[in-house]
């Protein structure tokens with residue numbers, strides 16, 4: 411088991427938002443027992459209190475790790491987003507602080523795609539409003555507005571992991587799939603890429619959004635886009651709430667231009683299950699509302715727990731940053747027989763030379779050295795004889811431009 415500059419039982423891991431037990435199991439098996447586990451997200455003052463002495467934090471989509479919060483998390487070594495989206499973390503601020511952010515880029519893809527397939531069928535059969543009527547004692551037995559999905563056109567916006575998986579599943583139901591993406595993408599199955607959003611909106615019977623939250627996607631879908639959709643078409647959003655002008659959607663549904671919608675994500679979501687969900691979509695029977703559970707299946711949550719906890723333990727144990735979303739990626743094997751020094755610095759000319767000069771002046775032999783950079787930071791990993799590791803660490807801390815450094819004995 412890897413030995414750290416800090417004993418493993420002193421390394422505090424803060425897990426929020428009820429991440430799956432599999433995460434705890436992975437961390438405990440790796441020797442990390444100092445785990446503070448919360449079933450829900452914390453309010454800001456509780457978060458600041460709990461994160462200030464945490465070395466690792468794991469969260470899902472509710473917890474906002476802003477620059478302000480990160481600046482107060484002085485001991486933070488790495489962040490695990492136990493989900494796909496990482497927009498809830500100020501990635502640039504974390505990078506500048508030398509804190510890598512990991513996520514699970516595939517583990518809930520299938521769950522979202524399956525949910526959307528179910529929603530397409532439900533919407534095209536008018537099930538949400540029929541279900542609502544039955545609950546009120548009504549009986550809407552009629553074929554009006556009910557169609558098969560076979561032969562209909564699905565327009566996918568954002569043809570990434572989820573969009574492609576959805577397209578494949580939709581084709582097995584006999585749907586035609588078109589997609590719009592800012593990148594040229596290899597179409598899977600018989601899908602075809604359209605080169606403007608307008609072309610997609612003018613053609614699709616159902617539009618499904620699968621873009622990440624970025625400055626470009628914020629409010630990308632509003633009154634204009636709804637008006638460009640076909641009369642009587644359907645709309646699905648299981649990406650991020652900030653992508654859609656929710657008031658404009660409510661208007662488009664009320665005017666019956668949009669025949670129905672399924673929405674899983676909202677511009678403002680309740681912080682906990684005890685808080686009220688407020689939305690202009692409430693009360694619209696033909697709108698299926700779900701509480702951001704696109705990725706909430708037993709399979710996805712267990713896999714995410716294993717994947718992200720594994721990445722945190724690996725970074726802690728051997729410095730590997732493979733698949734970090736905001737950090738230079740370094741893939742590292744075990745370091746038996748030597749100590750490993752991890753040095754994160756501002757990416758400016760001459761840092762590596764200074765390290766090598768300092769080590770050379772002290773007679774510290776570098777057995778292996780790896781460097782990766784982003785525009786902002788550099789990440790150097792070095793292996794030295796274990797009996798020189800403490801001295802090397804002292805030297806590293808004095809290098810101008812150092813953000814943080816640690817040693818794995």
Ligand SMILES: NC(=O)C1=CN([C@@H]2O[C@H](COP(=O)(O)OP(=O)(O)OC[C@H]3O[C@@H](n4cnc5c(N)ncnc54)[C@H](O)[C@@H]3O)[C@@H](O)[C@H]2O)C=CC1
Nearest residue numbers: 494495568569570571572591592620621622648649704705
């Ligand atoms: N509802 C839920 O529980 C879940 C929601 N999500 C959300 O779904 C999003 C998508 O997930 P993945 O498919 O895994 O991501 P991905 O990164 O594989 O795919 C996103 C695609 O969107 C495209 N894109 C980016 N900006 C665009 C724009 N302005 N217009 C058109 N296309 C654009 C990208 O080129 C990429 O192909 C995540 O970022 C996350 O926010 C993910 C999992 C669960």
Ligand SMILES: O=C(O)CCC(=O)C(=O)O
Nearest residue numbers: 470471493494495705706
């Ligand atoms: O399960 C969650 O808390 C968030 C899922 C999600 O939106 C994501 O994976 O990006």
